Amino acid sequence: MDWGLKNRLSQIIKPQNNRALMLAVDHGYFLGPTEKLENPKKVIAPLLKYCDSLMLTRGVQRTSVPTSTNVPMVLRVSGGSSIIGEDLSQEEITVSIKDAIRLNASALAMSIFVGSKYEHQTIVNLGKLVNEAEEYGIPVLAVTAVGKELGKDARYLSLACRIAAEQGAHIVKTYYCDNFDKVVQSCPVPIIVAGGKKIPEIDALQLTYNSIKGGAVGVDMGRNIWQSENPVAMIRAVRHIVHGNATVDQAFKLYQTLRNEKTQQTKPQHKSNQPTQTKPQHKSNQPTQTKPKPVANKK
Numbered sequence: 001m002d003w004g005l006k007n008r009l010s011q012i013i014k015p016q017n018n019r020a021l022m023l024a025v026d027h028g029y030f031l032g033p034t035e036k037l038e039n040p041k042k043v044i045a046p047l048l049k050y051c052d053s054l055m056l057t058r059g060v061q062r063t064s065v066p067t068s069t070n071v072p073m074v075l076r077v078s079g080g081s082s083i084i085g086e087d088l089s090q091e092e093i094t095v096s097i098k099d100a101i102r103l104n105a106s107a108l109a110m111s112i113f114v115g116s117k118y119e120h121q122t123i124v125n126l127g128k129l130v131n132e133a134e135e136y137g138i139p140v141l142a143v144t145a146v147g148k149e150l151g152k153d154a155r156y157l158s159l160a161c162r163i164a165a166e167q168g169a170h171i172v173k174t175y176y177c178d179n180f181d182k183v184v185q186s187c188p189v190p191i192i193v194a195g196g197k198k199i200p201e202i203d204a205l206q207l208t209y210n211s212i213k214g215g216a217v218g219v220d221m222g223r224n225i226w227q228s229e230n231p232v233a234m235i236r237a238v239r240h241i242v243h244g245n246a247t248v249d250q251a252f253k254l255y256q257t258l259r260n261e262k263t264q265q266t267k268p269q270h271k272s273n274q275p276t277q278t279k280p281q282h283k284s285n286q287p288t289q290t291k292p293k294p295v296a297n298k299k
């Protein structure tokens with residue numbers, strides 16, 4: 001693997017603990033103005049310093065991210081369908097490698113739709129994208145998108161992740177599922193877990209915890225952060241698990257503390273006595289909670 005590619009990968013998956021916290025804000029590429037992401041600039045600004053990388057489209061990057069940022073960009077380069085169109089799986093590569101380089105992308109992201117009508121097209125496109133990206137030392141993240149009719153179980157997700165890795169993807173994004181460790185074990189490249197539809201904060205923290213416990217390097221989370229009642233508190237709680245090895249309870253307490261502080265700030269007559277827990281409590285790479293609890297994760 002070339003130096004440049006390794007260097008870019010290390011911007012996304014932190015070498016000190018092999019973990020990654022990506023903030024996903026690319027939803028508009030097929031959903032348009034997604035709820036609570038109507039104004040990406042406002043959403044991104046307070047969250048940027050808490051993520052390791054930002055997953056987004058070139059349009060949002062150019063219009064809504066300060067050029068002064070040091071946060072690595074994972075640029076979505078696929079598209080071509082919409083939520084009201086005929087088939088979401090009919091995607092093509094829409095961004096040239098030159099434009100990705102102009103945007104200083106640290107990685108390129110695209111979806112493959114295994115088991116769908118346009119499976120062939122998207123898998124071939126992944127191979128072609130890897131060919132081009134490798135020329136310039138840019139890693140490719142493959143998103144294993146799931147058609148409505150397909151189940152998100154370990155058998156299907158293992159198939160999709162393995163196919164992505166076999167085509168040369170350097171990171172694969174997928175969903176958490178029962179027997180998730182089997183998905184991880186049969187995929188030779190790092191796996192990152194998508195957050196999925198908004199669920200209660202504690203469940204999203206459980207999902208984060210379970211994903212890491214199951215062998216993922218981290219999460220690429222969107223809606224469960226910026227659709228939260230308090231997005232900053234939520235991303236900091238997720239970070240507490242990903243980089244601080246916190247348990248779900250510890251992370252949820254941090255979320256509550258930060259959320260309550262915000263509430264107190266809006267009522268100047270009261271001052272919070274709750275300490276803000278900002279530092280990771282554990283140094284081990286293994287989360288301390290032993291048994292992952294099940295979590296609802298339906299897209």
Ligand code: R5P
Pocket residue numbers: 024025026027055143194195196197220221222223224
């Ligand atoms: C799909 O639109 C994108 O690939 C998202 O980046 C991905 O689904 C992660 O976002 P969320 O946590 O909202 O599922």
